[in-house]
Amino acid sequence: MNISIKRTSPVNGASKMLKVVIDDSILSDMTVQNLLEYITCNVDPSLAYYCHSVCEHGVCKRCILKVNSKTVLACTTRVSSYSHLNIEPADVGDVVRDLVVCFKK
Numbered sequence: 001m002n003i004s005i006k007r008t009s010p011v012n013g014a015s016k017m018l019k020v021v022i023d024d025s026i027l028s029d030m031t032v033q034n035l036l037e038y039i040t041c042n043v044d045p046s047l048a049y050y051c052h053s054v055c056e057h058g059v060c061k062r063c064i065l066k067v068n069s070k071t072v073l074a075c076t077t078r079v080s081s082y083s084h085l086n087i088e089p090a091d092v093g094d095v096v097r098d099l100v101v102c103f104k105k
């Protein structure tokens, strides 16, 4: 599966896309949250996303992001629902870095 992840620099706000190809057999039964964990462990450990102090059960909403332009929760969205993934930060506040957003109050 082709995966693109929008990355944003915390220094100057510049954006670029991280492009990754991952074998479909690895992705079966993964959520988007699991995929981001996989990528940080196996591809790019500098990728920033919410992974600590989150519920992973669709309750806290900290893992909100956009997949293929649709706002979803990373912890409850199954990767197998898609043929490709374009992952971006959600439009819920200012981007701090990559997929981490400072939520508007």
Ligand code: FES
Pocket: 054, 055, 056, 057, 058, 059, 060, 061, 062, 063, 064, 073, 074, 075, 076
């Ligand atoms: S981690 Fe809490 S809603 Fe996804």
